[in-house]
Amino acid sequence: MATKKLYAGAKLRETRQRLGLTQKDFAAKLGVSLPYLNQMENNNRPVSTTVVLSLAQEFGFDVTELSTGDSERLVSDMREAMADPILADVAPPLADVRLTASNAPALARAFLHLHRAYRQTHERLASLDEALGREDARTLPSPWDEVRDFFHYCDNYIDAVDRAAENFASPLGTAEAARPGDQDKNVRVRAVSTLGNMGIRVEFSDTQKLRQYDPETKKLTLSRRAAHETQTFQLLLQVALLKQDPLLEATLDLARFQTDAARSIAKIGLANYFAGAAMMPYGAFLEAAREVRHDLELLALRFGASIEQVAHRLSTLQRPGAKGIPFFFVRVDQAGTITKRHSATRLQFARFGGACPLWNVHRAFETPGRFLRQLAETPDGVRYISIARDVSKPGGSWGAPDRRFAIALGCEVTHASDIVYADDLDPGRPDTFEPIGISCRICEREHCHQRSVPPLERRLTIDVNARATLPYEVG
Structure with a gap:
């Protein structure tokens, strides 16, 4: 099996700038030529094994940082922002989004900041809360x-x-x-x-x-x-x-x-x-x-x-x-709204709205006091083990309202042997993994009985003479 090439130009450039080194000095310490370093920083060449070893030996750098940067988070966040209907006709292909997140992360964050400002202004207008007439109606996040x-x-x-x-x-x-x-x-x-x-x-x-x-x-x-x-x-x-x-x-x-x-x-x-x-x-x-x-x-x-x-x-x-172990952690309320979210894995949660309804975290409300286990696969083919449980919080007295939440904790299935909850599960069988997504607008699954809106970047076929689970077919 071929080894996956490591492109980490932005992280390499960020490391050099943090050390206060010029490209020439950095290249000398890494034992590579100046043009070669320049090509790696611009993702025209992958980071070589020699450079990885030199980073660890010369600077004590944790080389796992090269492959776990912000790129996946930025890609997920940008795809969700581009699912906004206002961008439906101009949204770039996924390959361009990945290229931007990898080569120009600052530009990607600026785009997210701009979209967030637009969204908040739009919500103020929609709710008619007269915010536009007040001093605090600035388009800040x-x-x-x-x-x-x-x-x-x-x-x-x-x-x-x-x-x-x-x-x-x-x-x-x-x-x-x-x-x-x-x-x-x-x-x-x-x-x-x-x-x-x-x-x-x-x-x-x-x-x-x-x-x-x-x-x-x-x-x-x-x-x-x-x-x-x-x-x-x-x-x-x-x-x-x-x-x-x-x-x-x-x-x-x-x-x-x-x-x-x-x-x-x-x-x-x-x-x-x-x-x-x-x-x-x-x-x-x-x-x-x-x-x-x-x-x-x-x-x-x-x-x-x-x-x-x-x-x-x-x-x-x-x-x-x-x-x-890189875990994801999420807490949802009974409406499915995410109230806490974090992921050190490739799984990134939707920034707006709720989580995928096929995820076991929603079923935790039905089985209070019990852990639910789930083997799940996201559209990108990555497989996870997820555990969910309700975490209801009593009000402390008669008549005081309870606060009901459910939490989910999970990791990629490659860590299953280190997780007690994976015992007696069979991650070797593909049919044991339930298909889940992130957000309907960026989930590319063609056949999902719980889909609420069509996916971005996919053609739809609508037949007025036929009706399946959904009123359209994803092409």
Whole structure:
């Protein structure tokens, strides 16, 4: 079987610029000629084995980064944007989209930014909310979208914050220290102690607010109704906001958010990241995950976390040189709307709307408290194992509304031997894989009984004298 050629010009160019080297100096260090380097940076030649080895030996570069950049995310995001009806007659072919994402990622992001601005302006007009007459009617990305994209293109891994959380949790940074209950108990004590040393009093109250901090009285109030792991998480979140504020602010400065609202939302997101990483320190958590073959329930017990917290943490284990399995993680509500999404795999979620209805995450609401397993194949031929479960959150009192969600965690089937949920499944049989997609507009499957709209870039045949599952045939 022929080895797939590696074209990573944009990543190679980005690495050189980050090192502050000219093409001439970079070529000399890599042991190649200047014209050869120029051709590789422009994707006219693949990255050679010699260059890959030189990157690792000369610069300590994690060569897996060459093949796991933003290209797949950009292709997926651009295809979804180009499914907009306004672009139906001018949408470029998929080959051109891939070329743009690979050779000109900055241009691709600029296009996505422009489409997002157009979409938001269009939605304002459609809803007649009189936003056009107000000062805040600028065509900037919504704060939520801007923050979501920040984490999305960081692979949902923020190195400085992750390492700070791991240091905070030390000396519990080993798998031996992470016996059932020990990690949670000790990190919780340390959080209370840290806040106490800052003159902050922690109290518990019968309130619906999970967390309330009063800077004037230096009192932190946590809800007694909240689950134990939620209380621990909120304690650590407050530690991050107060003790780690310089680090959070420095990270926000580098991100260069366009609005104060986006910056504030991102700060909460970074504090959430710190809290999760402190509850489940990188080294100890990665080692434990491998030991129990990614059994979410065992990991939740060992680290005093919830199933959702564990699943989300597994999707962030992308530290260079010590990566875990590339997982995707998604949370949906009962309407099918995606409320959390991240993928370190080739599977990328729709930026707008819901997930494919054929995916097992939607069926999790029907079987509360149980894990559902699914072998699935996307239109590009990539196969995955996906596990889904409901994560309903009680209101805490009679009459208080429950919050119902479902989560899915999955990876490419090549990692099945490392996943306990793959036991007794048969990934060797092609007929065991269910066909799923990303979004109907960019899903090219010709025969899908759940299709809601026609696919982009495909001809349709409409026969007024016949009707199958759909009122048209995809050619």
